Amino acid sequence: MNFFALKMLVGNRAKYVGIIVGLTFASLLITQQSAIFLGLMTRTFGFLTDTALPDIWVMDPKVQYIDDLKPLKETESLRVRSVQGVAWAVPLYKGLLKARLPNGTFQSCNVVGLDDETLIGGPPKMLQGQLADLRGSDAIIIDIVGAKGKLARVLPDGRRIPMKIGDTMELNDHRAVVVGICQVQRTFQSQPVIYTTFSRATVFAPRERKLMSFVLVKAKPDQDIHALCQRIRRATGLAAYTRDEFKTLTIRYYMKYTGIPINFGTTVVLGFIVGVAIAGQTFYNFTLDNIRYFGTLKAMGASDFTLLRMILLQAATVGAIGYGLGVGVASALGLLTGSTELSFRLPWQLLLFSAIAVMLICAISSALSMWKVIRLEPAIVFKS
Amino acid sequence: MVNKDTLAVRCTGLTKTYGSGSSQVHALCGVNLEVHTGELMMLVGPSGSGKTTLISVIAGVLDRDGGECQVFGHDFKHMNSREKTQYRGKNIGFVFQMFNLIPSLTAAENVAVPLMINGVKRREATDRARDILSRVGLSDRTFSLPAELSGGQQQRVAIARAMLHGPKLIVCDEPTSALDHETGHKVMELLREVAVGADRAFIVVTHDARIFEFADRIAKMDDGHITSVENLRTDL
Numbered sequence: 150m151n152f153f154a155l156k157m158l159v160g161n162r163a164k165y166v167g168i169i170v171g172l173t174f175a176s177l178l179i180t181q182q183s184a185i186f187l188g189l190m191t192r193t194f195g196f197l198t199d200t201a202l203p204d205i206w207v208m209d210p211k212v213q214y215i216d217d218l219k220p221l222k223e224t225e226s227l228r229v230r231s232v233q234g235v236a237w238a239v240p241l242y243k244g245l246l247k248a249r250l251p252n253g254t255f256q257s258c259n260v261v262g263l264d265d266e267t268l269i270g271g272p273p274k275m276l277q278g279q280l281a282d283l284r285g286s287d288a289i290i291i292d293i294v295g296a297k298g299k300l301a302r303v304l305p306d307g308r309r310i311p312m313k314i315g316d317t318m319e320l321n322d323h324r325a326v327v328v329g330i331c332q333v334q335r336t337f338q339s340q341p342v343i344y345t346t347f348s349r350a351t352v353f354a355p356r357e358r359k360l361m362s363f364v365l366v367k368a369k370p371d372q373d374i375h376a377l378c379q380r381i382r383r384a385t386g387l388a389a390y391t392r393d394e395f396k397t398l399t400i401r402y403y404m405k406y407t408g409i410p411i412n413f414g415t416t417v418v419l420g421f422i423v424g425v426a427i428a429g430q431t432f433y434n435f436t437l438d439n440i441r442y443f444g445t446l447k448a449m450g451a452s453d454f455t456l457l458r459m460i461l462l463q464a465a466t467v468g469a470i471g472y473g474l475g476v477g478v479a480s481a482l483g484l485l486t487g488s489t490e491l492s493f494r495l496p497w498q499l500l501l502f503s504a505i506a507v508m509l510i511c512a513i514s515s516a517l518s519m520w521k522v523i524r525l526e527p528a529i530v531f532k533s
Numbered sequence: 534m535v536n537k538d539t540l541a542v543r544c545t546g547l548t549k550t551y552g553s554g555s556s557q558v559h560a561l562c563g564v565n566l567e568v569h570t571g572e573l574m575m576l577v578g579p580s581g582s583g584k585t586t587l588i589s590v591i592a593g594v595l596d597r598d599g600g601e602c603q604v605f606g607h608d609f610k611h612m613n614s615r616e617k618t619q620y621r622g623k624n625i626g627f628v629f630q631m632f633n634l635i636p637s638l639t640a641a642e643n644v645a646v647p648l649m650i651n652g653v654k655r656r657e658a659t660d661r662a663r664d665i666l667s668r669v670g671l672s673d674r675t676f677s678l679p680a681e682l683s684g685g686q687q688q689r690v691a692i693a694r695a696m697l698h699g700p701k702l703i704v705c706d707e708p709t710s711a712l713d714h715e716t717g718h719k720v721m722e723l724l725r726e727v728a729v730g731a732d733r734a735f736i737v738v739t740h741d742a743r744i745f746e747f748a749d750r751i752a753k754m755d756d757g758h759i760t761s762v763e764n765l766r767t768d769l
Binding site (some may be wrong): 150151156157159160161202233439441442445446447448449450451452453455462526528530 | 587588589592594599606614615618619620621622623625629630633635636637638642646647649651655659706
């Protein structure tokens, strides 16, 4: 009877297409909006992902997320270094500075100052030049997206000339020379990222008493990282988090204090409701259209189980097609917008989430139909 | 050939009421009826006389309120829902006024449905369906969809569907009312020719007087009662 169930389904072209369009739209909305949400959330800790070498991040206890900068005294790195179990501890500067570009315009940039000696915390991938080139005079390394985008020179005819090695800019009235181009994860604010040495960053930055943002810590081999965090907290009175803990702290802040989850959550819920409303109602109407035939099958001896199996098969078929199309379109959109500012992240867990959502829509839709068929009196077949 | 010694259907004092209170309708008021194997019994009467309710009860698609009704010695009242469904699937064939052919299935697939309900594989069921379709003169329309068939052809498909699994009782609800006179006549000729058999009983509900001649007996119904039973065959 499964074959006949599928023939009944595709036989009613208009309803069949309607159900699939509804499910595709729902699947697309749920997947695409969730992927953008995940992409945005991933960007919030993009810098943490890029800075993979340290085990522990030490900071002011009041820091709530990665860009919530509360400077420390530089001597704090020495105190951290003295804690038992610490292999090394280096300072890191992170701040938002205004860069004056060759054409006279200003652009806010995320400036990262790396430990002068070790250059720990540098970009994960160099595209041009080398990290060691930072040791040159006034040297900075910029990220490729910034170089091609906000830092690029715009000609009168609108063409953009990307910033390249050898180009200069001013950071807080100090000359800076590009010595390398790197690739980093997009950040939440989407500002260009500039790497330089810690000492040079403190020169670029406006004069303040405290300028160190974080202390990056590597644990000695076989150390319990969480126990080491505890020891650092006790010894220095500062906050110490593993990279994952700091990521969680950052995400939690954005989830709690920004409207992002609500905005995207609303769209995802809307997608679900649209799915239930369009696909559910069309599927239910499809069942109503066929109720006489279900009644006929029932009269001719088809059990409720057989009829329910037919409905479930029909629902599963349209669900699978709608889900596949929705996820396919969402993925295509993700690929097409991959090189733009749009954040998009589609891990397998999200595909599973969408699949469950579509399954739920199909379950709700088919439940109504199944209820109708179970309650169906086979005597309906004799009504003209 | 009617076998007077074997009772296919035996109804005694059947009652059925729809609704309640002031909207209560007594569809069957103590109906007594016997149908023998090999017999084509017609139930005739005006609309609302209870004909369709009676065959619904006999076919086990509607529960009665009171009385007795046995089909080949089995009483649906003593069966649970699953047993009723199984019994119908094996022993009862249906021919409907509006044919009730599934629009997206071909003629052969529609005919094959009762066999597949009884667990026969699709290929075997459709092969057998094609055979029986040729018996009803539709060998060239096995792959046609119902919408591509005339009313008479659709009813022949419905008759083939009702017969294919070899049911002991076939109930027909107004089988000719959607057909013109000539086509209706042909359909009834076909029913008599291929469907009525010594081991099978036929109950046809109709108010089409033009097909009364095909009946062995005619039971007239009015207001929930059988008012008379007329023999059209001298051997009955």
